[in-house]
Amino acid sequence: MDPAERAAALHRVGDVLAARRAELIEVAGSEAGKTIDQSDPEVSEAIDFCHHYAESSLLLHDSEHMVGARFAPVDVTVVASPWNFPLAIPTGGVAAALAAGSAVILKPAPPARRCAAELVRTFHDAGIPEDLVVLAPLEDGDVSRHLVTHKDVDRVVLTGSYDTARLFRSWKPDMHLLGETSGKNAIIVTPSADPDIAVRDAVYSAFAHAGQKCSASSLLVLVSSASTSERIARQLVDATASLRVRLPLSLDSQMGPVVVPDDEKAVRGLTTLGSGEHWVLKPRYLGDGLWTPGIRAGVVPGSEFHLTEYFAPVIGIMRVDTLQEAIEAVNAVDYGLTSGLQTLDATELAIWLEGVQAGNLYVNRGITGAIVRRQPFGGWKRSAIGSTTKAGGPSYLLGLGEVEPARGKDKGEPGGPGDQGISALDPRVASLCDAVSGQLGAADLAELRRAMVADASAWRAGYGANRDVTGLACERNILRYRAVDVVVRAGQGTALADLVRVMAAGVRAGGFISLSVADRLPQPLQNALLAAGVQVAVEDQGAWDARLAELSASGGLGTRVRVIGPREQTSAARWSHASRVTGGSPDIALYTGAVTACPHSELLPFLREQAVAITNHRFGTPLDLAEGLL
Numbered sequence: 001m002d003p004a005e006r007a008a009a010l011h012r013v014g015d016v017l018a019a020r021r022a023e024l025i026e027v028a029g030s031e032a033g034k035t036i037d038q039s040d041p042e043v044s045e046a047i048d049f050c051h052h053y054a055e056s057s058l059l060l061h062d063s064e065h066m067v068g069a070r071f072a073p074v075d076v077t078v079v080a081s082p083w084n085f086p087l088a089i090p091t092g093g094v095a096a097a098l099a100a101g102s103a104v105i106l107k108p109a110p111p112a113r114r115c116a117a118e119l120v121r122t123f124h125d126a127g128i129p130e131d132l133v134v135l136a137p138l139e140d141g142d143v144s145r146h147l148v149t150h151k152d153v154d155r156v157v158l159t160g161s162y163d164t165a166r167l168f169r170s171w172k173p174d175m176h177l178l179g180e181t182s183g184k185n186a187i188i189v190t191p192s193a194d195p196d197i198a199v200r201d202a203v204y205s206a207f208a209h210a211g212q213k214c215s216a217s218s219l220l221v222l223v224s225s226a227s228t229s230e231r232i233a234r235q236l237v238d239a240t241a242s243l244r245v246r247l248p249l250s251l252d253s254q255m256g257p258v259v260v261p262d263d264e265k266a267v268r269g270l271t272t273l274g275s276g277e278h279w280v281l282k283p284r285y286l287g288d289g290l291w292t293p294g295i296r297a298g299v300v301p302g303s304e305f306h307l308t309e310y311f312a313p314v315i316g317i318m319r320v321d322t323l324q325e326a327i328e329a330v331n332a333v334d335y336g337l338t339s340g341l342q343t344l345d346a347t348e349l350a351i352w353l354e355g356v357q358a359g360n361l362y363v364n365r366g367i368t369g370a371i372v373r374r375q376p377f378g379g380w381k382r383s384a385i386g387s388t389t390k391a392g393g394p395s396y397l398l399g400l401g402e403v404e405p406a407r408g409k410d411k412g413e414p415g416g417p418g419d420q421g422i423s424a425l426d427p428r429v430a431s432l433c434d435a436v437s438g439q440l441g442a443a444d445l446a447e448l449r450r451a452m453v454a455d456a457s458a459w460r461a462g463y464g465a466n467r468d469v470t471g472l473a474c475e476r477n478i479l480r481y482r483a484v485d486v487v488v489r490a491g492q493g494t495a496l497a498d499l500v501r502v503m504a505a506g507v508r509a510g511g512f513i514s515l516s517v518a519d520r521l522p523q524p525l526q527n528a529l530l531a532a533g534v535q536v537a538v539e540d541q542g543a544w545d546a547r548l549a550e551l552s553a554s555g556g557l558g559t560r561v562r563v564i565g566p567r568e569q570t571s572a573a574r575w576s577h578a579s580r581v582t583g584g585s586p587d588i589a590l591y592t593g594a595v596t597a598c599p600h601s602e603l604l605p606f607l608r609e610q611a612v613a614i615t616n617h618r619f620g621t622p623l624d625l626a627e628g629l630l
């Protein structure tokens with residue numbers, strides 16, 4: 001299929017899913033315990049994924065978007081999907097891989113196999129050839145292991161727990177794994193919050209789908225007088241205790257079953273208190289996997305409940321004195337998926353927006369239910385594995401193939417498009433180019449300038465701006481990019497132009513960069529890098545490998561490493577060497593792709609995506625709490 005046919009076929013899949021909404025809701029309810037209010041939006045999300053990735057796929061083949069690069073698809077992608085979103089997540093993974101030009105094997109979680117079979121049938125009925133999407137309804141055992149580690153599988157898209165990601169990488173350290181993983185998410189309520197709204201949002205975020213969402217809130221952090229408010233306490237208990245807990249067959253059910261009833265962690269969360277904790281509402285087992293929702297109070301920083309994802313209908317209350325303490329408690333968790341704030345105070349909002357570490361932020365609303373494109377979804381730290389970008393966002397497809405240089409003969413010529421805008425470059429970036437301009441050939445110099453101009457334009461249009469692509473009046477939905485610290489390694493024989501191109505992207509992004517080079521740098525470049533705040537070390541391969549191994553052992557979560565080398569060396573060779581050195585640590589994201597002028601593939605290693613959704617009204621009256629902040 002060519003790109004246009006593929007996009008059209010994916011749009012058709014979206015349409016067929018829409019026509020089958022009722023059947024899909026039935027299967028998700030009967031097989032995977034989803035109540036109708038939960039599976040209905042899931043079908044919508046699945047449909048949205050198809051249309052969104054169909055459109056995104058066209059950009060991969062647009063030379064203005066991919067400046068100086070071409071997107072090379074891989075042959076085979078395995079999508080290992082979870083049971084808790086048995087419709088949207090497998091559809092999203094399969095649609096994305098197809099959009100990126102790969103064939104797909106869908107390996108669903110065993111409790112959601114029938115849902116997956118319905119989805120695969122839908123892809124085929126919409127005209128996707130049967131050998132492009134194949135169902136592998138396997139148990140989690142040797143055959144699954146054989147599949148995900150198979151040498152002919154180029155990418156594994158795992159949506160599941162962090163432990164599963166670590167297990168997969170322990171089997172195959174150089175697995176190209178794009179992991180969307182666990183969360184332990186909190187809502188902070190300050191004394192400036194509206195108590196009614198705070199309670200409504202906390203209860204829905206904690207107990208919808210019986211707490212079995214990676215986005216669910218299982219911690220409520222009450223600040224200062226919010227922690228002694230009788231009104232908040234009473235409403236929280238009332239709203240939780242009155243939830244209707246029934247199997248999805250009952251159409252009025254608000255909370256369905258715990259889908260894996262013998263899950264040891266879930267049962268512990270529902271039954272076992274930590275030191276100093278007590279039940280405000282003790283969960284009761286009703287049979288058929290149904291548990292009444294639980295509230296425990298007295299959760300203290302550093303305790304098991306504070307730090308563990310239980311995936312069950314239970315929320316813990318933590319009391320703190322200040323917003324700063326609350327943010328520290330939220331950030332102390334290894335994960336960073338969703339996070340919520342309830343406040344009507346703009347100063348508090350500013351402090352929280354600056355300090356909280358999570359991929360999806362929500363203000364004065366629930367913290368679940370991200371909508372494709374409006375709230376691209378994905379976390380920080382141990383909530384995301386590999387060089388993955390947000391699902392349903394503008395850049396997700398890039399990780400599902402390789403980005404290679406496309407140096408055409410009409411490209412990179414002096415006086416060509418690369419010279420436009422060169423005078424308007426960030427001075428730190430321009431100084432890098434000036435430092436080496438005398439040492440580069442004409443083609444390399446022109447390509448470097450083209451890259452820098454493309455970065456600047458992409459920065460203005462997206463990466464450096466707070467984008468709200470849906471533009472709703474009632475809700476601000478901003479996708480912003482936060483600079484992240486990165487270690488860059490330029491192996492022996494790296495072309496000077498390539499090194500400067502990568503550093504230009506990094507300097508533009510603005511985070512701290514530690515650069516390891518095998519070959520000593522020309523002094524003017526060294527000076528320009530130091531002036532831009534880059535730390536430079538000259539290290540032979542052995543010293544670099546030792547540093548990389550230490551980085552992976554030191555437990556920094558979500559550490560980013562960009563590795564480049566001579567042009568004749570493949571990305572695969574760099575990937576396989578670096579993954580061996582790190583032992584496949586899921587806590588390190590390696591970027592080993594070829595160096596190109598493309599701003600998207602070069603800027604993204606230096607940036608973390610963050611989606612911020614803020615309720616922008618109060619009872620229908622516009623209220624822009626984030627005015628001047630975002």
Ligand SMILES: NC(=O)c1ccc[n+]([C@@H]2O[C@H](COP(=O)([O-])OP(=O)(O)OC[C@H]3O[C@@H](n4cnc5c(N)ncnc54)[C@H](O)[C@@H]3O)[C@@H](O)[C@H]2O)c1
Binds near residue numbers: 158213215
């Ligand atoms: N970040 C996200 O977008 C997101 C979305 C949904 C769920 N999750 C996370 O997923 C977890 C719950 O879902 P789950 O229980 O299905 O996750 P899981 O990690 O147990 O399973 C995920 C996938 O990996 C497969 N798998 C697990 N163990 C395997 C093994 N030994 N061999 C082969 N395959 C194996 C499963 O069959 C499934 O396809 C939670 O931690 C939740 O936070 C994350």
Ligand SMILES: N[C@@H](CCC=O)C(=O)O
Binds near residue numbers: 084085212214215371
């Ligand atoms: N994307 C979903 C969560 C998926 C994880 O379980 C949400 O935003 O609630």
